[in-house]
Amino acid sequence: MEANMVESRKKRTNMKDVAQLAGVSTTTISRFLNGDLNKMSTKTAARISDAIEKLNYTPSAAARQMVTHSSKMIAVIVANIDDYFSTELFKGISSFLEANGYIAVLFDSNASSEKEKGIIKTITSYNFDGIIFQPTSSSMENINSEIHFEIPMVIVDRNLDTTRWPQVLTDNYQSARKATLSFKKEGYEHVIVLTSKIDSVSTRRERYLGIRSTIQDTDIIEISEETYNRKMILKQIENLLNKNGKKTLIFALKERWFLEFIPPLLSKGYFQNNKITTTGFADTSIARTISPKAKLINQNPFLMGGISAELILKILKREKIKSKKVIVPAKIK
């Protein structure tokens, strides 16, 4: 890995090469890299973009620092600020950055890949020093094309099949498996899984597989973040509970679904005998106060935020990063 880096540094094409191939001045190249696209024609921009691609040119951090002046702003893109995970993550990022003279700036994709694309476009056109990014989808297909150049970036809470960016993750599979196992020991044989759309996001898939590795009899209720009908979902859960004779565990793959659906089931008395119980990923004290005795899985998003912030500052300082994937283990308590 390191040998490779040294080699690629020797061969690194520089701004002059790009300028020559595109037939423009280096000033124009630096404008392009700065995102000052207003000052050039679309034709010129396209020519530069082509030249960059042909030469596989990546401005070094140093080159970027020369052409851009640091704004001390780090963009944080979260998939949905309605999730407590996201606000806690942002608090963690923000407090670490603040202590180092940077400011964290939050963008909300609102669970929409279209909006996410627009945000990435805006960020890469303006003077942000780096991005900490929780994508709406693990494929990143949607936005790969929007990331013109090597803006420092850290991916959080999504497991991607790439080493292009460092990733900060929870041990989703293991912690979901461990929690399920402890309920299996108490005789639970059936799981109702409450989740957002499961296929598009690694986090959810891993959690589901962790559950399935322990208890095979599972029902999934997929909830659309934009358009769900609370009463209908509740009805679905109750139907499954009444149909199935086994001891059942209701497993919320994220806190929001726990907070939305567990209290009404509680007040209807479903958890009074031990035939039905509940668990889920939950990071705030509110989930705890709703169900004081529940065993919950805590991801520590604040710490995940702090680690992501530390990583992005390391990249900015061109320090070596030891691990491309940092796993922050969740706690079950």
Next chain:
Amino acid sequence: MEANMVESRKKRTNMKDVAQLAGVSTTTISRFLNGDLNKMSTKTAARISDAIEKLNYTPSAAARQMVTHSSKMIAVIVANIDDYFSTELFKGISSFLEANGYIAVLFDSNASSEKEKGIIKTITSYNFDGIIFQPTSSSMENINSEIHFEIPMVIVDRNLDTTRWPQVLTDNYQSARKATLSFKKEGYEHVIVLTSKIDSVSTRRERYLGIRSTIQDTDIIEISEETYNRKMILKQIENLLNKNGKKTLIFALKERWFLEFIPPLLSKGYFQNNKITTTGFADTSIARTISPKAKLINQNPFLMGGISAELILKILKREKIKSKKVIVPAKIK
């Protein structure tokens, strides 16, 4: 008011006047207004700042558009994203702006006036088109000096003694009064008020005065947002409940305190007879699921966000704004 505006427009000093007095070029002035302070000495910046103050120069929206190119980014500063009010407000702003080709960008003061100052400094130095601002304190003393020039700004959720910026507010006094009145009719004679530091923020003062206008026998529990100890606060509430023989209403001045402290009191059985009851300002469905029968005050932060976004776009388009204070009535239900 309008006559005044026409008059001041005739007399408006322009960029040339400022350049002349400061002894620099208009390009330098426009750099200053753009916040490109890195490209000039501190001395020059100070001279320009003095000249602007002496001439009472305010760049018109048109002048600003000439010197800055629009970034299509609106900065939203909230007092604390841990409050559901703030995230809902942001969702409202964001969806309205998005529909109009703008992007909302969130900054979190984290209940710290020091941090707020740093954020204002950053925003006014960079290329944001406007600010929607929920200050940590109603005095604004802290940050008045940081706002060099007339960046379009809308204040939300704080009632300020100024007409410099439009304000979007709830009818805090009236809605707190109305809610308290309905409980007084049911025989409640004593109120325990759960609030963050009450003196610094208009919203809280108004709500408290609304309560006091109806029931005089009140106890206030002030909770520090940064350092509160849950158990201690709970103990305080319980002591007050046990000491006072009257029928008591626990009134949470914001949702976070409702969610933190009502569930544990619920599970301890405090609300089982009707001697003790609860209400509060609460905007999410979670408060409702915790206490399905509680009468709660809903501010509609999403709508307040939408209105703030509409106002900032009007200012950007130099449209006339009818009312300097927009009151969005809260609903009690």
